[in-house]
Amino acid sequence: MDLPVFYAPDIQPDAIAYTMNEDTSKYCIQVLRHEKEDKVLLADGRGHKFTAAITDDNRKKCVVKILDCETVSPPARAxxxxxxxxxxxxxxxxxxxxxxxxxxxxxxxxxxxxxxxxxxxxxxxxxxxxxxxxxxxxxxxxxxxxxxxxxxxxxxxxxxxxxxxxxxxxxxxxxxxxxxxxxxxxxxxxxxxxxxxxxxxxxxxxxxxxxxxxxxxxxxxxxxxxxxxxxxxxxxx
The missing domain is CATH 3.40.1280.10 (SPOUT methyltransferase, trefoil knot domain)
Structure with a gap:
């Protein structure tokens, strides 16, 4: 099954952890019912694809540990x-x-x-x-x-x-x-x-x-x- 993707516009490519904002945390934990150790993907909208694992499943401040950061190839044309x-x-x-x-x-x-x-x-x-x-x-x-x-x-x-x-x-x-x-x-x-x-x-x-x-x-x-x-x-x- 594909991992869910969440938007993290302020994440840095060298980040080792990230705290989702309240709306994203609520959707991840309360709506999708993810828990500690579940894996998710983060996207910064600039081509970086982060694989992460939930370390704190707080529905207002969900924290994830960054496991990997991959740069997705941009389109060959605009x-x-x-x-x-x-x-x-x-x-x-x-x-x-x-x-x-x-x-x-x-x-x-x-x-x-x-x-x-x-x-x-x-x-x-x-x-x-x-x-x-x-x-x-x-x-x-x-x-x-x-x-x-x-x-x-x-x-x-x-x-x-x-x-x-x-x-x-x-x-x-x-x-x-x-x-x-x-x-x-x-x-x-x-x-x-x-x-x-x-x-x-x-x-x-x-x-x-x-x-x-x-x-x-x-x-x-x-x-x-x-x-x-x-x-x-x-x-x-």
């Missing part, structure tokens, strides 16, 4: 998405959870002309990313950046592969047929109502390649999920 957040918080939260499980490395809340929601609850969204990382037993926490204006992002980004998914009836290639494996990639997903024609024109002038995510019109969070899945599959093939 997979980034700039996506406009919607007014419906539950939809974008669902996207963040699933994108983390699939393997996204960076999420950029994108503020375009038709973006419905420019302010985000960063702490709540960060907790969703942490939970999804642990659930999927990964050891790198995706970076949730501050919201960025569309024009600023497209002018400043220098990823080798820069893609934009839009709905205008212009010549586009299927995403999976456009990407080259192994290259850092940023894809832009627009808001409900899509990017404006001026935004698309600006992106193309800055070297972004227009791509299609299929033959049907997708909601923002669905488009983001399809994009992350296709990109991850291309990189994994």
């Amino acid at each position: 997979l980034r998405i700039g996506i406009s957040f919607t007014k419906n918080a539950s939809r974008i939260e669902w996207f963040l959870e699933k994108a983390t499980e699939i393997g996204i490395q960076t999420i950029i809340p994108l503020v375009s002309q038709r973006t419905e929601k420019e302010k985000i609850k960063a702490e709540r969204l960060q907790n969703i990313l942490v939970s999804a990382m642990l659930q999927s037993q990964q050891f790198y926490l995706p970076e949730l950046q501050e919201p960025q204006a569309f024009d600023k992002l497209v002018k400043s980004n220098k990823d080798p592969q820069r893609l934009i998914a839009h709905c205008l009836p212009e010549q586009k290639q299927e995403l999976q047929h456009t990407m080259l494996p192994g290259k850092d990639t940023l894809i832009l997903i627009g808001p409900e109502g899509d990017f404006t024609s001026d935004e698309i024109k600006l992106a193309l002038e800055q070297g972004f390649v227009p791509v299609s995510l299929g033959n049907t019109r997708l909601r923002t969070e669905t488009a983001g999920m399809v994009a992350v899945t296709l990109m991850n599959n291309t990189f994994s093939s």
